[in-house]
Amino acid sequence: MQKVVAGAMVSAVAVFAGHATAEPVKFEYWYGLSGHLGDVVQQTCDRFNASQDEFEIVCVGQDGYANAVQNTIAAFRADQHPTVVQAYDAGTADLMMSGEFYPAYKLMEDFNVDVDWDNYFPGIADYYASSKGEMFSMPFNSSTPVMYFNEEKLAAAGVETPPATWEAFDGMLHQLAGAGEECPFAYAPSTWIDLEQFSMAHNVPIATQNNGYDGLDAELVYNTTLHVKHMENIKGWIDDGLAEIRTNQSGLNARDSFAAGQCAIYFGSIASHATVHAQAADGLQWDVAMIPIYEGTERHNTVVGGASLWVLSGKESDEYRGAAAYLQFLATPESEEFWSSNTGYIPVTKTGFANLESKGFYNDAPYQGREIALQSLTYTEPGPLTRGIRLGGFIQIRQEWVNEVQAALIGKKSMQEALDTAAERGNTVLRKFERTYRGKQLP
Amino acid sequence: MRRAYFKDNRIAYLLVAPQLLIIFVFFYWPTGEALFWAFTLEQPWGGGNEWVGLDNLNAVLSDGRYWNAVVVSVIFALASTALAMGMALILAIFADRQLRGYKFYRIGMIWPYAIAAPAVGLAFRFVFNPDAGIMSYLNTISADVWNPTLNGTHALIMIVVAGAWKQVAYNFIFFLAGLQSIPKSITEAGAMDGASVLRRVRDLQLPLLAPTFFFLLVINITDSFTDSFGIVDVMTQGGPARATDLLVYKIYTDGFKGLDYSGAAAQSIILMSLVILLTVFQFRYIERRVHYTG
Numbered sequence: 051m052q053k054v055v056a057g058a059m060v061s062a063v064a065v066f067a068g069h070a071t072a073e074p075v076k077f078e079y080w081y082g083l084s085g086h087l088g089d090v091v092q093q094t095c096d097r098f099n100a101s102q103d104e105f106e107i108v109c110v111g112q113d114g115y116a117n118a119v120q121n122t123i124a125a126f127r128a129d130q131h132p133t134v135v136q137a138y139d140a141g142t143a144d145l146m147m148s149g150e151f152y153p154a155y156k157l158m159e160d161f162n163v164d165v166d167w168d169n170y171f172p173g174i175a176d177y178y179a180s181s182k183g184e185m186f187s188m189p190f191n192s193s194t195p196v197m198y199f200n201e202e203k204l205a206a207a208g209v210e211t212p213p214a215t216w217e218a219f220d221g222m223l224h225q226l227a228g229a230g231e232e233c234p235f236a237y238a239p240s241t242w243i244d245l246e247q248f249s250m251a252h253n254v255p256i257a258t259q260n261n262g263y264d265g266l267d268a269e270l271v272y273n274t275t276l277h278v279k280h281m282e283n284i285k286g287w288i289d290d291g292l293a294e295i296r297t298n299q300s301g302l303n304a305r306d307s308f309a310a311g312q313c314a315i316y317f318g319s320i321a322s323h324a325t326v327h328a329q330a331a332d333g334l335q336w337d338v339a340m341i342p343i344y345e346g347t348e349r350h351n352t353v354v355g356g357a358s359l360w361v362l363s364g365k366e367s368d369e370y371r372g373a374a375a376y377l378q379f380l381a382t383p384e385s386e387e388f389w390s391s392n393t394g395y396i397p398v399t400k401t402g403f404a405n406l407e408s409k410g411f412y413n414d415a416p417y418q419g420r421e422i423a424l425q426s427l428t429y430t431e432p433g434p435l436t437r438g439i440r441l442g443g444f445i446q447i448r449q450e451w452v453n454e455v456q457a458a459l460i461g462k463k464s465m466q467e468a469l470d471t472a473a474e475r476g477n478t479v480l481r482k483f484e485r486t487y488r489g490k491q492l493p
Numbered sequence: 494m495r496r497a498y499f500k501d502n503r504i505a506y507l508l509v510a511p512q513l514l515i516i517f518v519f520f521y522w523p524t525g526e527a528l529f530w531a532f533t534l535e536q537p538w539g540g541g542n543e544w545v546g547l548d549n550l551n552a553v554l555s556d557g558r559y560w561n562a563v564v565v566s567v568i569f570a571l572a573s574t575a576l577a578m579g580m581a582l583i584l585a586i587f588a589d590r591q592l593r594g595y596k597f598y599r600i601g602m603i604w605p606y607a608i609a610a611p612a613v614g615l616a617f618r619f620v621f622n623p624d625a626g627i628m629s630y631l632n633t634i635s636a637d638v639w640n641p642t643l644n645g646t647h648a649l650i651m652i653v654v655a656g657a658w659k660q661v662a663y664n665f666i667f668f669l670a671g672l673q674s675i676p677k678s679i680t681e682a683g684a685m686d687g688a689s690v691l692r693r694v695r696d697l698q699l700p701l702l703a704p705t706f707f708f709l710l711v712i713n714i715t716d717s718f719t720d721s722f723g724i725v726d727v728m729t730q731g732g733p734a735r736a737t738d739l740l741v742y743k744i745y746t747d748g749f750k751g752l753d754y755s756g757a758a759a760q761s762i763i764l765m766s767l768v769i770l771l772t773v774f775q776f777r778y779i780e781r782r783v784h785y786t787g
Contacts, residue, residue: 116750126538127539147536148537149538149540150539297642299642299728299729299730299732300623300624301625301626443751443753445750446747446750446751449746449750452732453731453732453735456732456733457733457734457735459643460644460645460733462734475558479753482534482753485534485543486534486543487536
């Protein structure tokens with residue numbers, strides 16, 4: 051509530067300031083990233099404002115993705131919403147069904163901004179596009195998970211190359227433990243990595259109807275796929291002392307445990323590449339690799355995580371022109387380079403990536419290794435099961451999974467039981483979502 | 494006593510109006526809205542809702558997770574209230590007996606109440622951290638003696654202590670004021686008759702504190718149902734495996750994180766009724782045993 055009030059006050063200030071000086075056209079942008087990443091977002095705004103004098107973007111940090119969406123909804127209902135909002139991947143279906151947005155492809159068309167939509171990596175574009183392939187929001191901060199490993203610890207245990215399969219991963223954990231490593235694998239339950247990206251990389255479904263893309267009547271099926279075996283393996287590793295649960299609540303989270311040199315392996319977003327680099331203990335030798343797959347399966351592409359920029363409905367034409375200009379500004383190779391070099395996020399366009407590659411961006415530390423994320427994203431052309439996830443109430447579905455997996459990890463129930471319950475409860479969420487939007491179709 | 498009154502009631506209404514307006518805008522209006530949402534399926538971004546009657550309430554009441562949250566909340570309310578009031582009472586008795594340094598404690602004990610719940614949570618997260626905090630010394634005895642990240646009971650104990658700590662200060666002020674308003678002659682008379690300190694506390698001070706005790710009981714229980722959000726959000730986020738998923742936190746996660754406004758509204762209505770019922774119950778049955786001195 052306080053944030054909403056603060057947001058309203060900021061907008062009120064913006065309105066008064068707008069009256070004082072007739073131009074430039076002001077419009078608001080609310081973003082969810084916080085800390086260092088939030089500062090970089092603010093810098094993109096400053097750069098945009100400095101690059102032209104027709105528009106002025108007012109960027110307001112909302113301290114977290116969830117807050118950004120919540121506050122925007124509250125503001126929207128009071129008609130105080132920003133023109134542009136940064137919304138996370140998992141909220142895509144919710145926003146699409148709301149219909150309260152100006153589709154990015156249409157915005158760019160209406161304001162005569164030429165965008166080569168094919169220039170976007172398909173693993174990123176498909177996540178934010180309608181069933182017809184039209185982009186509804188602009189990809190912004192984009193990442194995909196990778197395996198972070200401590201080179202020295204692996205070498206000390208006699209592991210030559212980072213494991214490409216989960217079988218080799220299992221062997222490596224035993225080798226690490228055998229070599230006296232106290233925390234071979236820092237684990238934190240993550241639907242994004244353990245369920246979503248895992249299922250993409252193995253081309254197995256999370257839900258029917260092609261993960262929800264083909265209809266609101268999709269049902270979760272992850273409790274019947276390879277995912278179950280994987281989660282059972284993770285539980286086995288924890289029970290055998292090969293993996294340790296590391297979360298914020300337990301002190302150091304998995305990433306910080308890895309950066310401090312306490313644990314040999316952790317899985318995380320490529321966006322953490324910069325953070326790990328900044329936090330790494332002195333002399334820590336580390337690198338990243340694609341997430342492993344199981345033997346006998348074929349590797350597929352992973353998909354994007356992060357957030358995209360949505361332009362909301364109910365604004366003036368001038369503000370929309372400003373929003374279009376800002377989105378166009380973000381898509382320039384210079385902006386992509388600024389964004390990627392100051393954060394761990396990857397460029398979202400092929401030219402942006404080619405530009406960085408030609409400059410030798412990925413050849414040396416600290417950026418070396420980040421190209422692994424793009425390899426993972428573009429490993430295969432996205433198919434029906436690897437386009438992304440289009441499920442309503444997905445935040446709740448994720449929460450059900452986390453709660454049940456936690457219950458299984460502390461031994462309250464078997465992993466199969468836990469995943470069955472989580473899927474069943476997730477389906478209840480999906481049915482409620484379907485009913486809330488009865489008679490409507492996914493765009 | 495002669496009562497002051499206005500000759501013209503309109504002035505009275507005018508004077509009360511701003512206050513009523515504030516209460517209406519910040520309490521009755523949102524409550525009314527929530528009541529309406531509880532019986533509809535509300536689209537998060539607006540744009541339509543469907544009347545579904547009692548479906549939302551049925552869904553909530555037939556959900557095992559909801560009842561889990563009820564149980565957790567009741568345990569939390571009783572435990573943190575007992576702990577907060579017990580601690581506060583002991584401290585107040587000490588301060589009232591003017592033990593050494595009581596002047597400092599009289600002021601110092603009030604400070605915790607001024608600390609925001611998330612800050613309390615953050616501080617206690619450090620204290621109870623199984624790897625680095627003060628409680629981590631327990632783990633040097635044997636691994637996992639204390640592990641609130643995996644052990645639901647530990648996590649619940651943790652938020653009870655944090656919640657109680659914050660409430661101790663408030664209770665302390667009231668208990669101390671209550672104790673000091675007891676005429677000294679009564680306790681002195683007891684002392685002359687040879688009653689020990691504990692005996693005087695039990696037979697004289699506690700009975701005379703009954704009104705304060707009752708007031709604090711109502712406030713503490715109500716508060717622990719509705720004002721525990723910050724601590725849970727910072728310390729456990731309802732985990733592990735929903736062991737600390739209080740009713741008020743579940744409303745937040747379902748409504749704001751999950752955008753299930755209708756389900757959250759239904760839960761709010763139930764929670765509100767629960768707190769009202771509880772308060773009525775306390776006034777009806779416990780207050781009978783309280784004697785106000787007048």
